[in-house]
Amino acid sequence: MAQYKYREHLMQTSIAAFDTRHAPGTTAENAGIYRCAGCGDEIAIAKGQKLPPLSRHEHEPGQRKVEWQLLVFAEQRK
Ligand SMILES: [Zn+2]
Numbered sequence: 001m002a003q004y005k006y007r008e009h010l011m012q013t014s015i016a017a018f019d020t021r022h023a024p025g026t027t028a029e030n031a032g033i034y035r036c037a038g039c040g041d042e043i044a045i046a047k048g049q050k051l052p053p054l055s056r057h058e059h060e061p062g063q064r065k066v067e068w069q070l071l072v073f074a075e076q077r078k
Pocket of ligand 1: 036037038039040041057058059066067
């Protein structure tokens with residue numbers, strides 16, 4: 001589970017980007033932390049890089065499918 005210490009540096013929002021589930025190997029539209037909805041694993045990724053393909057994040061047979069969901073995004077000024 002993602003953790004933080006200083007709440008004043010985070011902001012809760014309801015923007016739709018947090019609801020989308022991304023397939024393995026697709027391009028990350030936001031820099032930040034993504035969580036696998038299937039197993040709960042988390043990764044940090046830069047904007048424009050590809051989310052891990054199935055060859056780098058595999059599930060055991062019988063587990064739910066790999067889908068990456070934005071958990072926290074970094075707000076870059078420029
Ligand atoms: Zn997973």
